[in-house]
Amino acid sequence: MDELLSVDVDDRGTDVVAKVSGELDFGTAPQFLQAVESLVVTGRSLVLDLSELTFCDSSALSALVRLHKRAKAVGAEFALARLRPQVEAAITVTMLHRLLVIHQEVPAAGKSSQP
Amino acid sequence: MITDVPAPRRPRGGYDFGLFGLSDMVRLAAELRTTAESAEGFVPAATAVVRQLRDGFVDGDGESVLELVRLFSTRRFADLGDELRRIVLEQVQGPAAADLRCLTLEATVGREPGLNDPALSRRHRLIPLASTATVAAAPMVSALVSGLGLQAADVVAGAVGSGRFDVFHVAEAAGSRHVPDQEFVRRHGIRSVLAFGGALPDGEMFCVVMFARVVIPAEVADLFRAVAVSVRAGLLAHSHVGSGRVGLEAQRAALREHLQVLEESSRSQAAELEEAVRRLRAEADLVDTLQVVGRRLTAQLDLDALVQDATDAATQATEAEFGAFFYNLIDQYGESYTLYTLSGVPREAFDRFPMPRKTAVFAATFDGRGVMRSDDITRDPRYGRNAPHFGMPAGHLPVRSYLAVPVISPSSQQVLGGFFFGHSEPGRFTARHQQLAEGIAGYAAIALDNARLFSAQQRMATELARSMLPTVPQIAHLEIASRYLPAATGSEVGGDWFDVIELPAGRTAFVIGDVVGRGVTAASVMGQIRMAVRSYALLDLPPADLLRHVSHLAEHTVKTTFVTCLYAVHDPVDQTLTFANAGHLPAVLTPPGGHSQLIGEGLGMPLGVGDTFLQQQAEFPPGARLTLTTDGLVESRRRTVAAGLRDLIGELDQLSGDEDLRTACDRMIDRLTDNEHDDDVALLHVHHLDGYRRTASLPLTADPAVGARARTFVREQLTRWELTEVVEPALTVAVELVSNAVRHSGRPVALRLHHDGARLTIDVADHDVATPRMSEPGVEEERHRGLYLVNAYAARWGTRSTPDGKVVWAEIDTPSSRPG
Structure with missing residues (x-):
């Protein structure tokens, strides 16, 4: 499992940046959620750096929607950054780009919460 | 044609004006001469x-039809007896x-007693013919004299020559100015008057006048010329004046004349008779011709043969120099067009001319207004009225006599065409010719109607059968030959x-079936069952399930007949053939290099x-062949189905891969049916x-x-297959299908990849029977995006x-530069 997916969390104080590496599918999604969900409930902004995520399937997209809803419930910001083409295509095809906040780069510390 | 006409009752030994003929004439003449x-x-x-005349002509009751018969002769005053002289002197009122000349009533006989004695006739006993004026003043005499072709002056002068004179005939006595005593005519119901006479020696003459209650036909009156001559010969045996015999010389002359007239x-009678016989024989011949032509035409269903036959027969019957038959046909697009046949003239004679148009002359016929005979x-007056030719085009066969008869459908009253006959001489076509042409046109109309109906029905059946035949699609790696041959005999379409x-997924279904029976019913049932099979096939039902569904459907739609069907599905991925059979003949499977065997029996x-159908599977690798057929190929009157199937297997084992498949199929059909299949033959041959x-x-x-393993597998295979262009969508599709199988069934079986050169098929089998459905997820919906992704990436x-679950499959089109 470890060789398939890893999540590297960078706590910047005002917000948290989590770097997701590997492949995210129905097999690894539960583990991913377990690792990231706790970061959202703190109420601080969460940015997912997806520059090292090489694959995502519909289970992964479901996990992203779930995180988005959790963040919204506690009034926290949730954003994605540095999407690879496969991931971006999957998000676009499923219209999730209308729901999720997507950045080209990881915003500077403290900037992610600003609209 | 022989019609029985009852022979009229002829009085025994007597004569009948209605039937009076040559033999009667000879007999009567001889009798009268002998009597006289x-x-x-x-x-x-x-x-x-x-007397003899009056007694001779009697009706059916033995009653004479001659009301009055009289014989007059002219006599000189000097030759009269005393009593008669006194009458003359009374009449001329002075010396005579x-x-x-005095016209003397020599003999009289009639129905009424008063008519039987010359002495009792007041008016006609004796008429002095003092001058031509006297003759003219005596109407009856005048009529007789002029009627007998004499000059009044000659009679007065006693200058009547020895030459015979004519018969005087009044066919219709009532109202005739030649019969002055109309009161007598009315009272006695006189219909005709006939008089005849002849010369006597010394310029005297005699005449016989007959008043008949029946009509005396003109041709019978003619025959009395001979009677007149023979009466004259008889009278000449006696001295007209005084007593004793007359000179032999006069009698001989009279007899000679008598003979001449008879001859x-x-x-002339014989000539007329011969002419009548010839006419009757010709008529019988033509009636015969008409019958024969009619029978032949109405039994003919082949249009070309029919119209030529009709034209020839009609041209011959009308004695035309040439005849043409123009007839209208309807083509497959519903357009009317006109063709023609010719008789008596080579086709080249008309090649240069346009079709007869609706000119004033032709319109009457083409509009069906009736026969035109000229x-x-x-x-x-209708001739030569229309541009551009104003008559016959230059170089046209010369036509003077013209006869045209429209041909009108007895069923639709539609004008089907027209017969045209021509002759270069005027006045050639008679009423008889017209009748014959009309007769043949009538038969031709019936025959044309029959032929048109028959060909329409045949066309409909063929059309129906053809429209039911599928278009065999081009399928990669399969060579498919199909043949459908309607039965060589009979016109009814079959139900094969x-x-x-x-x-989907590169698989192909092959169907063969047979609706028992023939005709439109069988064909329409076949059409319904075929569509049912197609519909269930597109639902991708397994063969056994498909047949079960179709069987339930057939149970409620097909009442009177039964339907057999074999359904086989080829799957190129695992190279199998899966099939089920509803009572149809077994199929023949020929493995590559092996012996053919029957599959799908029982x-x-x-x-x-049937309600339950078994399903079987067989290997169907490249090189294998599948042959599906109907009983028309293997069963015949000469051979059982089992023997036929053995022969079919024999033929299939000899098939060489080099031969063109269609040619091979044709040869196989020819050999198995001996070129004469009495049932429809359907054949489907598949070569993998x-x-x-x-x-x-x-x-x-x-x-x-498992998702990760699937991705590695897909990436590696596609890289090996040089399909890197589709790796990204293939990964997404494969993972979604695997994900679906893992999460919903918990029992995934296998992930398969198949590339046929044009498309990549990815399928995942599992042990779950629930069918996945795609639903559009709400934007915050966490689930249900899997098939949405598949749908986006797969074609x-x-x-x-x-049998133990389901397969979810998806296809991705690959670049066409792939080797195929």
Whole structure:
């Protein structure tokens, strides 16, 4: 499992940046959620750096929607950054780009919460 | 044609004016001459003649039809007896010259007693013919004299020559100015008057006048010329004046004349008789012709033969120099067009001319207004009225006599065409010719109607059968030959069918079936069943399930007949053939390099009867062949089905891969049916070709890493197959399908990849029967995005049942530069 997916969390104080590496599918999604969900409930902004995520399937997209809803419930910001083409295509095809906040780069510390 | 006409009752030994013929004439003439000759003198001879005439012509009751018969002669005043002289003197009221001619009533016989004695006739006893004026003043005499072709002056002068004179005939006595005593005519119901006479020696004459209650036909009156001559010969045996015999010389002359007249009469009568016989024989011949032509035409269903036959027969019957038959036909697009046949003239004679148009002359016929017969068409007011030719085009066969008869359909009253006959001489076509042409046109109309109806029905049946035949699709790696041959005998379409249906994931269904029976019913049932099979096939039902569904459907739609059907599906990925059979003949499977064998025997009952159908699977690798057929190919009157199937297997084992498949099929059909199939033959032959094809399979387990293994597998296979262009969508599709199988069934079976050169098929089998459905997820919906992704990346996707679960499949089109 470890060789398939890893999540590297960078706590910047005002917000948290989590770097997701590997492949995210129905097999690894539960583990991913377990690792990231706790970061959202703190109420601080969460940015997912997806520059090292090489694959995502519909289970992964479901996990992203779930995180988005959790963040919204506690009034926290949730954003994605540095999407690879496969991931971006999957998000676009499923219209999730209308729901999720997507950045080209990881915003500077403290900037992610600003609209 | 022989019609029985009852012979009219002819009085025995008597005569009938209605039937009076040549033999009667000869007999009567001879009788009268003998009677007159053997009498005791002139007056007794005259009396015998009138009696014999009156007694001779009797009706069915033995009653004479002659109301009154009289014989007059002219006599000089000097030759009269005393009593008669006194009458003359009374009438002329003065002295009478010795040679004053007096018309004397010599004998009279009638129905009323008062008519039987000359002495009792007041008006006609004796008429002095003092001058031409007297003759003119005596109407009856005048009429007789002029009627007999004499000059009044000659009679007065006693200058009547010895030459015979005519017969005087009044066919219709009532109202005739030649019969002055109309009161007598009315009272006695006189219909005709006939008088005849002749010359006596010394310029005297005699005449016989007959008043008949029946009509005396003109041709019978003619025959009395001979009677007149023979009466004259008889009378000449006696001295007209005084007593004793007359000179032999006069009698000989009279007899010679008598003979001459008889000969002449016989000659003309014989000629007429021969003409009548010829006419009757010709008529019988033509009636015969008409019958024969009619029978032949109405039994003919081949249009070309029919119209030529009709034209020839009609041209011959009308004695035309040439005849043409123009007839209208309707082509397959419903357009009317006109063709023609010719008789008596080579086709080249008309090649240069346009079709007859609706000119004033032709319109009457083409509009069906009726027959047109002209003794000289060039004198017809309708002739020559229309541009550009104003008559016959230059170089046209010369036509004077013209006869045209429309041909009108007895069923639709539509004008089907027209017969046209021509002759270069005027006045050639008679009423008889017209009748014959009309007769043949009538038969031709019936025959044309029949032929048109027959060909319409035949066309409909063929059309129906053809429209039911499928278009066999081009399928990669399969060479398919199909043949449908309607029965060589009979026109009714049969209920055989075959079908080739492209299924998802590169699979193909082959169908063969037979609706028992023939005709439109069988064909329409076949059409319904064929569509039912197609519909269920597109639902991708397994063969056994498909037949079960169709069988339930057939149970409720097909009442009177039963339907057999074999359904086989070829799957190129695992190279198998899966089939089920509803009572149809077994199929023949020929493995590559092996012996042909029957498959699909005894797997189920016919559609509409069977409820459960067994399903089997056989290897169908490249090189294998599948042959599906109907009983028309293997069963015949000479051979059982089993023997036929053995022969078919023999033929298939000899097939060489080098031969063109269609040619091979044709030869096979010819050999198996001996070129004469008495039932429809449907044949579907499939040859699985070697060719570019890639397949790979990965067994699946339900663990979290299976997605990753699937991705590695797909990436590696596609890289090996040089399909890197489709790796990204293939990864997404494969993972979604695997994900679906793992999460919903928990029992994934295998992931398969198949590339046929044009498309990549990815399918995942599982042990779950629930069918996945795509639903559009709400934007915050966490689930249900899997098939949405598959749908976005795959060209097609779907699912099908398997005996122990299902397969979800998706296809991605690959760049066409791939080797095919």
